[in-house]
Amino acid sequence: MSVTRRTTFAAALAAPALLAATPMPAAAQPAAARQAPGFYRFKVGTFEVTVINDGYNRRPNPAEGFIRNAEPAAVRATLEAAMLPTDHLDIPFNITVVNTGSDLILFDTGTGGLLAPTAGTMWDNLAAAGIDPAAITKIAFTHFHGDHVSGLVTREGQPRFARAELIVPEAEWAFWMGDSAPQQPATMVKGRFGAYPAERIKRIASTAEVATGVTGVATHGHTPGHTCYTIANGNASVLVLGDVTNHPAINVTNPGWHAVFDMDAAAAEATRRALFDRAAADRTLIIGYHWPFPSLGRVRRAGNGYEVVAQPWTTAL
Numbered sequence: 001m002s003v004t005r006r007t008t009f010a011a012a013l014a015a016p017a018l019l020a021a022t023p024m025p026a027a028a029q030p031a032a033a034r035q036a037p038g039f040y041r042f043k044v045g046t047f048e049v050t051v052i053n054d055g056y057n058r059r060p061n062p063a064e065g066f067i068r069n070a071e072p073a074a075v076r077a078t079l080e081a082a083m084l085p086t087d088h089l090d091i092p093f094n095i096t097v098v099n100t101g102s103d104l105i106l107f108d109t110g111t112g113g114l115l116a117p118t119a120g121t122m123w124d125n126l127a128a129a130g131i132d133p134a135a136i137t138k139i140a141f142t143h144f145h146g147d148h149v150s151g152l153v154t155r156e157g158q159p160r161f162a163r164a165e166l167i168v169p170e171a172e173w174a175f176w177m178g179d180s181a182p183q184q185p186a187t188m189v190k191g192r193f194g195a196y197p198a199e200r201i202k203r204i205a206s207t208a209e210v211a212t213g214v215t216g217v218a219t220h221g222h223t224p225g226h227t228c229y230t231i232a233n234g235n236a237s238v239l240v241l242g243d244v245t246n247h248p249a250i251n252v253t254n255p256g257w258h259a260v261f262d263m264d265a266a267a268a269e270a271t272r273r274a275l276f277d278r279a280a281a282d283r284t285l286i287i288g289y290h291w292p293f294p295s296l297g298r299v300r301r302a303g304n305g306y307e308v309v310a311q312p313w314t315t316a317l
């Protein structure tokens with residue numbers, strides 16, 4: 001009898017099943033039923049950077065109503081090419097912390113557990129990483145969308161950070177505190193920042209140095225004052241990307257796609273292309289807020305856009 005590849009493959013699969021059918025040893029324990037703590041650490045020169053996962057939001061039916069200028073079939077095709085489901089898209093949240101030796105700086109504050117039942121793991125993960133919110137000296141904001149500022153406060157509206165200075169891009173502040181911002185999110189933004197005394201809020205130009213080795217990069221478009229940050233020490237650096245892209249399968253692959261969250265979509269696209277052209281040429285290490293954890297990698301040109309080359313996970317520090 002000839003043995004086809006298929007039956008050989010089936011036999012290979014069956015072998016572990018036979019093992020599994022043997023009686024379980026007495027020491028079996030209940031399934032853990034929760035993920036390992038989501039934090040990842042690496043060095044930038046002498047600085048220590050920690051990426052903290054804040055969970056994810058599941059967007060149903062991402063082919064409809066998510067990308068303004070792409071046909072549903074094209075969105076489904078992109079997700080299929082990335083071997084992702086097409087009926088939903090899990091969009092992760094990742095917050096960056098850098099310990100420069102003289103400052104402990106947080107970049108954005110996550111969802112605060114206020115936006116989705118699957119998000120808000122930041123607090124457990126900060127604790128697992130040994131980082132006390134009361135020890136944070138500065139918080140630098142990329143922009144003021146709800147998934148980036150909601151962690152400023154508890155569910156009761158109390159400030160979560162006892163002494164941090166809040167560093168906000170002037171253009172972002174002016175827009176959301178002004179009269180032309182959409183009312184409902186502007187009310188949310190004002191509530192989050194309003195929990196803090198005005199003297200702890202520092203408005204900066206998007207290109208300012210916010211601490212030694214930490215400098216803003218003006219990347220307006222996603223929001224009027226969107227700002228990335230470069231963390232640099234010695235010969236090393238990493239770029240805190242914020243929302244220059246959403247999930248990489250969406251608009252890293254297709255930089256011309258306009259996600260509904262891009263407030264000035266044409267400016268956001270121009271920013272994305274210019275930044276990624278430079279990052280690809282310079283092999284810039286990037287932390288993507290909405291990239292899959294640990295959300296650390298580089299971009300290179302691929303197809304009509306770019307792709308993320310993930311930084312290999314390592315225990316080396």
Ligand SMILES: [Zn+2]
Pocket residue numbers: 145147148243289290
């Ligand atoms: Zn976001």
